[in-house]
Amino acid sequence: MTSHLTDRVTGVFLLLFAIWYGYRTTLFKVSFMVDPVGPKAFPLILAILMGVLSLYLIIKPDPSPVWPGSATWIRIGLITLTFIAYAYLMVPIGFVLATTFEVTALALIFRGPLLKSLVGAFILSAALYGLFDMLLGLSLPTGLIFRGWWG
Amino acid sequence: MEILNFLFQGFAVALTPFNIMMALAGTFIGTAVGMLPGIGPVNGIVVLIPLTYALGLPPESSLIMFAGIYYGSQYGNSISAILLNVPGTSSAVMTALEGNAMTKKGRAGPALAMSAIASFFGGTVSVVALMLFAPALAKWAIRFGPAEYFALMIFAFSTLSSLSGKNLVKGLIATLIGLMLATVGLDPVSAVDRYTFGQLKLLDGLDFVVVVIGFFAINEILRYAENIHQDQEVFTKLGRVMITTKEFAMSFWTMVRGAAIGFFVGVLPGAGGTISSFVAYTTEQRLVDRHGTFGTGDIRGVAAPEAANNASANGAMIPLLTLGVPGSETTAVMLGALLGMNITPGPLFIANNPTVFWGLIASMYVGNILLLILNLPLVGIFVRILKVPGWFLMPAVVAVSFVAVYSVNNSPFDILLMAGFGLMGYLLYKMEFPLASVILGLVLGPLVENNLRRAMSLSDGDWTYLFSSPISIGLWIAAIASLFLPLVIKRFSAASTVADEMEEVELVEVD
Incomplete structure (x- = not known):
């Protein structure tokens, strides 16, 4: 028997x-x-x-999807962690370094x-910074740690 | 001859060096994102929205670029379909079927050429139709009041929900999720804050750029993590990218019918490139496939869906530009971009913004010529992009997304939000909730509520006012009828001989 648990739980x-x-x-x-x-x-x-439709989903659920195995969930967890780290690092260490780390990690x-x-990753990050910050005038974080060095 | 007059004015806008550059940028980006499996025109457009705001681009230039990305993607999506048997976006599913069969016979060059020519044909014919129909529809829609608008948006929700997923109820739930997300922030009428939990950053509401990038780009990265595929060897010996005059003559009426089908299917909310290319393909199969060559590399089987999906992209611009009600995720994102520029498309849009509308129309003629050049002699360059390995391409998409998300408010907080919506999008995708419906609900949410409340103000709180005019009653009936559309399409496809193949191909609208 196929499982319908996912839709019921979601419902x-x-x-x-x-x-x-x-x-x-x-x-x-x-x-x-x-x-x-x-x-x-x-x-x-x-x-x-939403209440009515979720009741319908509980009563008439679809078969559950094929959820990925633990290896995938670990990868997804790691990817999410890199995003969180990026959000906290990008202002202190700047766009170029943070993006180099992010792209390399992924x-x-x-x-x-x-x-x-x-x-x-480094070439891409530097190119994006050059294109968007220097050429097109968006302001991407330069990095607080570089503050004394230039600008 | 009024139209010609306007069109000349439009060309005066579209042919300025800057706007030609915008059209070129749009069509180039469109071809690239269309070609790459996993990312599509939504990614291309949404990433550029913060940039257009920051640069203060005039609305016509932004729209010229965004439209270029949209119809350009319908050219690009066939390249990977033909060479790799992987449709770049879902509307190239039928092209993959026929075009890859040609590649296997060593006829990749003619398949690519036919696809570019049919795309050009469908694209150009449908711009003519767009130019003729849009002003007329806008004139008719001037009599729409808030009750009619409310009903029209319900109609858009119900058609998209019934066509964009396998399960209608999930489509409706997805729409509600989008509408609920749209209520976050300050209520513009009463200045009451709703669902912000005291977070100042949420008072302006959720920024749709952040949500859309989470749903489409980040979700795609997480899906890639599921199945890190070995990169396929890209077939680069294209041969001569040309077709013979005999092949052109043989496909001519196929392209005409494909363009007509594509345009009218494209105008309907909810139905777009995928459905139109499928309908065009099966129609041709019935009409011209006398020797059973469809499915084995018949060049007309490439011409039909390619003419259709390009025509449908332009047809989909009609409800956006004349009614302000988009019928697909790509046009919904364009509406979001326009609202951000303080332009509300609707019946008065063409009359009040002739430079924007006619500049856009003229640029679409220019853009299709540019695309023909990009896709015939220069197709070899684009094929190289397919050689970028996935382990680098996917992280690069993330890096570009970060630039866009950060630039919305110059706030790292948005990166966290984006990651959250990425996970949410992944889970919704796995459970087959159509993300297109969420996006449509999110973008239209404030307009739906606003029109509902204006209607109630006009009628002093009498709910029957919503069903009091013939137009709104008609729209309510259409909204309910559209919930049964999947059944009709199922019957249509069951009657066709490719039904077996279509069992495996999901006829789901995601472009």
Whole structure:
């Protein structure tokens, strides 16, 4: 028998979410009504529709998808960790270094060769910085640690 | 002759050196993102949105580039379909079927040439149709009030939900997720803050660039982690990229029918390149495939879907430009970009912004000529991009995404949000919730609520007002009827002889 667990769990989760989402509308501080429906009605309609559809999903679920094995989840976890690290590192160490680390790390996770990954990542990061920051005028972080050196 | 007059004005806009450059940049990027499996026109456009804001590009120039990416991707997606049997975007599924069969017979060159020529034909014919139909539709839609708009958006949601996934209920849930995400932030009418949890950064709402990049680029990286494939040997001996006059004559009416089918399917919200190329292919199979050569490398089997998917990209611009209601994820992202420039497309858009509209139309003629050049003599250059190994290409996509996400608010916080939406997008994708519906809900959310509330203000809170005009009643009926569309399409494909092959190919609209 095929499993339908994924959709059932998702349905329950969505149902709880819909209840919470609808409940939150009662906490909106509405001081005066500018229009007949106000800011609560639309979210409430969405919550009710979501509630009904999630019940349907619980009652008539699709067969569960083929979830990837643990190796993939480890890779996905590692990738997510690199994103979080990037968010905290990019301002202190600057776009070029942070992006070089990020691209190298991802390339290694995807089984790229170390040296090629590192060199490619550095060239790419420097090129992006040159194109977007220097040429096109977006402001990408230079890096706090380089502050004394230039600029 | 009013139209010719406007068109000349349009060419005056489109032929400035700067706008030619924008069209070239758009079509070039479009060909590249269209060709690379896993990324598509949505990625190309959304990454450039913060740049166009930062540079303060005029709306016509931005739109010329974005449209170039959209229709350019319909040229590019056939390159990988023909050479690798991997459609660059889902609308090249039928091209992969027929074009790769030609490659296996050593006829990659003619297949690529036919694809470029049919794309040019479909693209150009449909710009003519766009130019003729759009102003007329806009004039008709001027009488739309908030109740009609509300019904129209419901219609767009229901068609996209029923066509973009296997399970209608999941399509509707995906739409609701998008609408719920859109309610985050300050309510513009009453200034009440909703679902911000005291986070100042959320008061302006979730930035759709961050959400879309999470859903499309980051989700794609996580999917790549699932299956780190060995890179395929790219077939680069293309031979002569040309077709004979006999092949052209043989395919001429196929292209005409393909372009017509593509355009009209493209106009419908929800249905786009994938469905139109499938309908065009099966139509040709019935009409001209007398010797059963379709599926074995018949050049007309390349011409039909390629003419159709290009025509449908241009057809899809009609509801966006005349009604302000997009019917696909790519046009939804374009709407988001326009709203960010304080331009609200709608019936008055063409009349109020003639330079933007006619400049865009003129640039589409220019862009299709540029694409013909990029895809015939220069196709060899693009094929080299396919040789970039996946372990480097995917991280490079992430790096470009970071540039875009960071530039939205110059805030590293958005990188975290993006990562969160990337994971969410991956889970939704695995459970077959169509992401296109989430995006449409997210972009249209504020407009849906706004029109609903304006309608209620007009009627003093009487809900029956929503169903009080013939146009809105018609749209509500169409919205309900469209929920049954998948059944109709299933019957249509069951009757065709490629039904067996289509069982494996998912007829799902994602372009």
